[in-house]
Amino acid sequence: MHSKIVLLFLAFVLAGCVGTDSGNSAQASAQAPSASDFEVKWYDAVQFRAAYPASWTAQEGEGYTLFQSPVESESDEIRENINVVVAPMPAESTLQSYVEAALQPSVEGGAKVIGAGDLTLSGVPAKKVVYSEQSEGMELQYLQVFAAKDGMIYIVTYTATVQTFGKFLAEVENAARLFEIKSSRQNASPTPLASSSTAPELVRKWRVYSQSIFYDEGGSNFLETPASTLLELKADQTWSFGSSSGAWSVQAISEGDWAKWGMPSYGPTRKLVLNGWNGDVGDGPIDETESRADFMWVIYRVGPPAVEKPAQIQMKFGQTYP
Numbered sequence: 001m002h003s004k005i006v007l008l009f010l011a012f013v014l015a016g017c018v019g020t021d022s023g024n025s026a027q028a029s030a031q032a033p034s035a036s037d038f039e040v041k042w043y044d045a046v047q048f049r050a051a052y053p054a055s056w057t058a059q060e061g062e063g064y065t066l067f068q069s070p071v072e073s074e075s076d077e078i079r080e081n082i083n084v085v086v087a088p089m090p091a092e093s094t095l096q097s098y099v100e101a102a103l104q105p106s107v108e109g110g111a112k113v114i115g116a117g118d119l120t121l122s123g124v125p126a127k128k129v130v131y132s133e134q135s136e137g138m139e140l141q142y143l144q145v146f147a148a149k150d151g152m153i154y155i156v157t158y159t160a161t162v163q164t165f166g167k168f169l170a171e172v173e174n175a176a177r178l179f180e181i182k183s184s185r186q187n188a189s190p191t192p193l194a195s196s197s198t199a200p201e202l203v204r205k206w207r208v209y210s211q212s213i214f215y216d217e218g219g220s221n222f223l224e225t226p227a228s229t230l231l232e233l234k235a236d237q238t239w240s241f242g243s244s245s246g247a248w249s250v251q252a253i254s255e256g257d258w259a260k261w262g263m264p265s266y267g268p269t270r271k272l273v274l275n276g277w278n279g280d281v282g283d284g285p286i287d288e289t290e291s292r293a294d295f296m297w298v299i300y301r302v303g304p305p306a307v308e309k310p311a312q313i314q315m316k317f318g319q320t321y322p
Contacts, residue, residue: 039052039053039056048086049178050065052067053171053175056068065084066081068080077138078160080159080164080167081159082158084154084155084156085154087153087210087212088297089151090214090220090262090263091262091263091264092218095146096127099129101219101221106131111132114131114141115129115130116130120147121147121179122147122149122181124147125147127145128143129143138161140162141161141162143158144156144158149181151265158172199250199270200235201292202250203234204232204233204319205231205233206231206317207231208225208317209295210222210225211225212314213312213313213314214262215310216309216312217309223313229241229242231317239274244277245276246277247276248274248275250270251270251271251283252270252271253269253270257283266285268285270285270288271284271286278301282300283299284297284298284315285297296317299314
């Protein structure tokens with residue numbers, strides 16, 4: 001499907017078209033959530049409170065937050081799950097344009113948008129999209145909710161097969177009602193550094209959590225995540241990523257950095273600096289609490305012939321364990 005047609009289609013769908021399948025009818029039948037039916041936990045590093053069914057399991061670390069349904073049998077094709085992603089909101093993006101850009105690759109790949117509409121998440125205006133697509137021989141169905149607050153985008157995704165999608169839908173929608181975004185991220189920031197630091201707490205291997213490209217002329221896209229290639233920050237202040245290497249440091253963030261990255265200042269005060277990244281310098285904010293760093297961003301410029309037009313790439317790295 002031509003990209004312009006895709007964007008026109010998504011703009012029409014997101015303007016208010018709501019599907020009539022179980023992805024929407026179940027919302028009306030969902031009962032008010034009872035606290036005893038859910039586990040509720042604050043995730044300070046990304047500043048939200050997540051609720052998930054008490055019978056489900058939670059996985060955190062390695063750069064993701066994932067909640068999975070119980071294994072029901074050996075023939076269980078996929079464990080239904082809720083995934084939460086938090087990332088800086090590009091300064092030039094609106095919630096509508098962000099959702100369109102996020103869905104465009106799936107729609108171009110043959111995904112079917114079933115329905116969409118407006119709602120609120122933690123009192124914040126949000127967009128809801130239900131769609132299905134083929135993946136590894138299975139037809140999966142997704143319910144995604146996008147909300148933007150304080151310069152951040154919050155994406156909550158429920159994934160199941162088409163056949164089992166409705167099974168946990170009421171629980172998922174009730175969990176969304178208990179989802180809470182913290183009002184301020186400032187308390188999660190450490191004391192800023194005067195200049196640079198060896199930052200021994202960052203010496204480890206980091207995996208790519210997400211990767212996006214933002215074109216100078218407008219528009220953005222998600223890129224394939226190199227899951228097997230790790231960024232290693234070494235104690236001798238050198239880094240390696242695949243066949244690339246260079247020197248690294250940690251420095252205080254300046255107001256000019258936020259403008260360069262195209263992000264609003266959302267709390268972090270330190271940045272990772274990678275000299276020699278893509279033949280130049282890559283840097284980005286470090287998302288951390290007083291006790292640890294959970295995510296780091298590497299933001300850098302690209303242009304032809306690597307890509308067809310000038311752009312900026314944002315890579316988010318999360319910890320690997322052990």
